[in-house]
Amino acid sequence: MNTHREHPEPTGSTDEQRITLRSPGELADALPYLLGFHPDDSIVMVALHGERGRFGGRLRLGIPSSPREWPAIAGQLAASLIESSERRRSRPDGALVFLCQDPAPGETGRRTMERLRPLAQRLRTACGALDVPVYEVLCVSAGRYWSYCCPDPRCCPPEGTALAAPGTSVMAAAAAYAGIQVRGSLREMEAGLAPWTEPAPVAAQERALDEAGASLVPRILIGNAGKEVGAETLTLARTLIDRLAGAASGDPAGRDTEDDLLIGDQEAAAVILGLQDRKTRDRAAEWMEGPEAAPALRLWRALSRRCVGPYAEHATAPLTLAGWVAWSTGDEPAARVALGLALRLDPRYTFAQLLHQACNEGLDPETLRRCLREERAARTRPEPRAVCRTTAPRNAPPPRARSLPAPRRSRPGTGTARHRGRVMGSGGRAARRGGQRGGGGGR
Numbered sequence: 001m002n003t004h005r006e007h008p009e010p011t012g013s014t015d016e017q018r019i020t021l022r023s024p025g026e027l028a029d030a031l032p033y034l035l036g037f038h039p040d041d042s043i044v045m046v047a048l049h050g051e052r053g054r055f056g057g058r059l060r061l062g063i064p065s066s067p068r069e070w071p072a073i074a075g076q077l078a079a080s081l082i083e084s085s086e087r088r089r090s091r092p093d094g095a096l097v098f099l100c101q102d103p104a105p106g107e108t109g110r111r112t113m114e115r116l117r118p119l120a121q122r123l124r125t126a127c128g129a130l131d132v133p134v135y136e137v138l139c140v141s142a143g144r145y146w147s148y149c150c151p152d153p154r155c156c157p158p159e160g161t162a163l164a165a166p167g168t169s170v171m172a173a174a175a176a177y178a179g180i181q182v183r184g185s186l187r188e189m190e191a192g193l194a195p196w197t198e199p200a201p202v203a204a205q206e207r208a209l210d211e212a213g214a215s216l217v218p219r220i221l222i223g224n225a226g227k228e229v230g231a232e233t234l235t236l237a238r239t240l241i242d243r244l245a246g247a248a249s250g251d252p253a254g255r256d257t258e259d260d261l262l263i264g265d266q267e268a269a270a271v272i273l274g275l276q277d278r279k280t281r282d283r284a285a286e287w288m289e290g291p292e293a294a295p296a297l298r299l300w301r302a303l304s305r306r307c308v309g310p311y312a313e314h315a316t317a318p319l320t321l322a323g324w325v326a327w328s329t330g331d332e333p334a335a336r337v338a339l340g341l342a343l344r345l346d347p348r349y350t351f352a353q354l355l356h357q358a359c360n361e362g363l364d365p366e367t368l369r370r371c372l373r374e375e376r377a378a379r380t381r382p383e384p385r386a387v388c389r390t391t392a393p394r395n396a397p398p399p400r401a402r403s404l405p406a407p408r409r410s411r412p413g414t415g416t417a418r419h420r421g422r423v424m425g426s427g428g429r430a431a432r433r434g435g436q437r438g439g440g441g442g443r
Contacts, residue, residue: 028145036333038185047092074122097137109142208265233274245295268306275317288328297325320352
């Protein structure tokens with residue numbers, strides 16, 4: 001099983017928006033607005049609550065390529081949907097399921113729908129076994145949708161039904177009124193964080209990473225200059241953030257390309273390698289709000305694209321920082337995509353795990369922001385002047401002699417058999433920095 005499929009993504013709830021969807025077509029058209037993007041190659045499950053079927057929590061997971069994985073995945077998703085719903089509010093009274101996948105080469109949308117039919121049945125059975133009925137299962141492929149639950153060809157014909165034109169559905173109108181945007185497809189969002197593929201830029205960046213590693217690693221391991229390297233990394237990252245902030249943003253579609261041109265290969269390599277240190281990464285996470293958040297997010301995205309060749313896993317740190325800044329600034333869809341990619345590279349990366357879980361459970365990022373603000377303030381606060389308490393004041397009188405008390409005589413028969421004192425243990429408190437405080441969990 002691919003590691004990225006082990007992290008289903010709950011995507012929150014939109015109870016504030018009261019929209020009535022009456023048909024499979026309206027459900028299919030509403031799906032991108034429920035997630036914030038078009039889910040390519042995805043299983044999406046939506047919890048329903050109450051008699052009127054209010055939307056609750058959502059889960060998204062990539063469709064496993066091997067049908068042998070479908071039974072286990074179906075059971076895990078059904079259980080996860082129920083558990084996440086119970087943590088937020090209550091057990092769901094029903095569920096909706098969407099299977100979204102473009103046709104394979106030489107395949108039609110209808111053929112894709114038929115190929116995924118056993119997966120749809122597995123999901124219905126898994127939810128039913130947990131007493132959660134599935135009211136609708138839709139397949140979305142090649143710009144059309146099919147219902148696995150409706151046998152009436154008058155409303156659900158065998159050739160499928162075309163999706164509504166973008167911006168013309170009931171959900172699109174309500175989303176526009178509420179200011180909800182669809183970012184494009186999941187594939188497009190991931191592409192903006194993916195490593196470069198052009199041979200010449202890849203070779204130059206890989207060479208810069210090799211040179212930076214040959215320079216920095218001996219300093220850290222042999223010269224014991226870890227703090228010095230961390231300070232240099234943060235100084236350079238701050239310089240790059242200021243550079244990006246001062247550059248004209250231009251067209252959002254071409255912003256990634258513009259940012260790539262503003263960062264040198266050696267600069268990117270030095271910051272990428274420096275961020276592999278947990279303490280340095282946690283310090284970098286403090287650029288999370290205000291005017292520095294947007295250019296910091298652009299930097300972390302750019303560095304993720306620079307982790308090429310054998311350095312692909314080094315992108316885990318900048319991807320996690322990108323997910324954190326996106327979540328901190330209210331962009332939950334982008335945060336889930338970045339954190340999902342980080343966990344795909346390293347499923348055991350603790351900082352990404354904690355952020356992913358907190359974001360998916362609808363927690364307020366202000367708690368973590370407050371901790372990071374306190375960390376920054378504690379470093380900049382001047383330390384109190386030390387007072388030497390062992391030095392006696394000038395002209396002070398000598399201390400008076402104190403006589404030691406005479407030892408007590410033990411009564412006959414007692415001697416030292418009865419221990420009259422208390423033995424104090426030497427255990428201390430184990431302070432654990434990271435994880436919950438400052439977002440620097442584990443790795």
